Amino acid sequence: MNELDALVQSARSGFAQAITPAELENAKAQYLGKAGSITELMKGLAALSVPEKKSRGAAINLAKQAIEAALNERRRALAQAELQAQLKAEALDLSLPGRQRGSGGLHPVSLTLERIEAIFGSMGFELAEGPEIESDWFNFTALNTPADHPARSMHDTFYVEGGSEQAPYLLRTHTSPMQLRYALAHVKRHRAAIDAGAGMPEIRVIAPGRTYRVDSDATHSPMFHQCEGLWIGENVSFKDLKYVFTDFCRLFFESDDLALRFRPSFFPFTEPSAEVDIQFQSGPLAGRWLEVAGSGQVHPNVVRNMGLDPERYIGFAFGMGPDRLTMLRYGVNDLRLFFDGDIRFLAQFN
Ligand code: PHE
Numbered sequence: 001m002n003e004l005d006a007l008v009q010s011a012r013s014g015f016a017q018a019i020t021p022a023e024l025e026n027a028k029a030q031y032l033g034k035a036g037s038i039t040e041l042m043k044g045l046a047a048l049s050v051p052e053k054k055s056r057g058a059a060i061n062l063a064k065q066a067i068e069a070a071l072n073e074r075r076r077a078l079a080q081a082e083l084q085a086q087l088k089a090e091a092l093d094l095s096l097p098g099r100q101r102g103s104g105g106l107h108p109v110s111l112t113l114e115r116i117e118a119i120f121g122s123m124g125f126e127l128a129e130g131p132e133i134e135s136d137w138f139n140f141t142a143l144n145t146p147a148d149h150p151a152r153s154m155h156d157t158f159y160v161e162g163g164s165e166q167a168p169y170l171l172r173t174h175t176s177p178m179q180l181r182y183a184l185a186h187v188k189r190h191r192a193a194i195d196a197g198a199g200m201p202e203i204r205v206i207a208p209g210r211t212y213r214v215d216s217d218a219t220h221s222p223m224f225h226q227c228e229g230l231w232i233g234e235n236v237s238f239k240d241l242k243y244v245f246t247d248f249c250r251l252f253f254e255s256d257d258l259a260l261r262f263r264p265s266f267f268p269f270t271e272p273s274a275e276v277d278i279q280f281q282s283g284p285l286a287g288r289w290l291e292v293a294g295s296g297q298v299h300p301n302v303v304r305n306m307g308l309d310p311e312r313y314i315g316f317a318f319g320m321g322p323d324r325l326t327m328l329r330y331g332v333n334d335l336r337l338f339f340d341g342d343i344r345f346l347a348q349f350n
Pocket residue numbers: 173174175176267270293294295296317318319320
């Protein structure tokens with residue numbers, strides 16, 4: 001075997017020993033690099049005669065091509081091996097059990113709100129929502145509750161930055177500000193017809209949402225829900241309030257023999273005012289009167305603040321507690337359970 005064949009041999013076995021691409025590139029340098037054997041042989045040609053150069057040069061070139069071919073072959077083999085190893089490492093194990101995606105559900109209070117909306121919707125009530133950060137004016141003053149009114153002390157709440165001392169912002173203590181917000185928008189839409197004496201379509205709306213007071217025990221949470229109701233027209237009376245609310249409670253609790261009682265009460269923005277109590281005839285709560293809402297005929301001053309003539313427009317409002325309704329419907333005795341976020345409790349309602 002001549003010296004060139006031996007060189008090709010040794011290159012082949014050198015490449016074969018390389019097991020990573022980096023090792024292969026190192027082995028390549030030994031033969032084809034700047035100081036590699038082939039390069040050195042080429043340099044040696046300079047000392048030869050022209051015919052010798054020709055034949056020796058051709059032989060060295062053949063050896064060089066053979067080494068390059070061996071190098072490329074080994075490169076491909078290493079790349080292939082690497083790919084195989086990668087595929088093997090990343091293989092999907094289809095025998096593993098899949099991950100469960102537990103199905104979600106609505107919060108019990110949300111279920112109640114949906115129920116309230118559906119029942120009042122079926123009675124022709126619109127649905128409205130309003131801001132939780134409210135002005136002192138909408139929350140109190142416009143509702144016939146001026147700054148020095150003692151009823152304000154029952155609505156201690158959280159004041160927030162942004163307003164002035166005379167007109168602070170606060171977290172609304174009830175949804176009653178929505179009576180005004182909704183009525184004002186409605187009256188604005190129909191202003192021309194109202195002024196022309198043609199009147200306006202009745203206002204019939206419910207406004208559910210979050211409300212806030214400084215209160216915290218088993219039946220009070222600093223954040224709680226209310227749902228306001230308002231019906232204003234030219235001939236809406238207390239008897240309408242009684243049948244609407246009675247129908248609502250019977251539909252909500254799916255009980256035809258539920259008793260209702262309108263107990264005289266006081267709110268600055270209604271006159272007369274009544275607390276609404278319900279009584280189940282059967283079940284664990286049977287016989288007890290349970291308060292579920294405040295209500296009353298909208299006070300003339302509030303009707304006036306809506307931009308309407310209280311001699312012509314009259315109606316009723318109510319504010320109920322969806323949290324309370326949820327507790328009664330499901331027999332839950334601690335309100336805080338609804339807001340602790342314990343999935344074991346919440347999941348039971350779906
Ligand atoms: N806003 C009253 C409350 O939070 C409830 C109410 C609403 C009473 C509408 C009368 C009319 O206590």
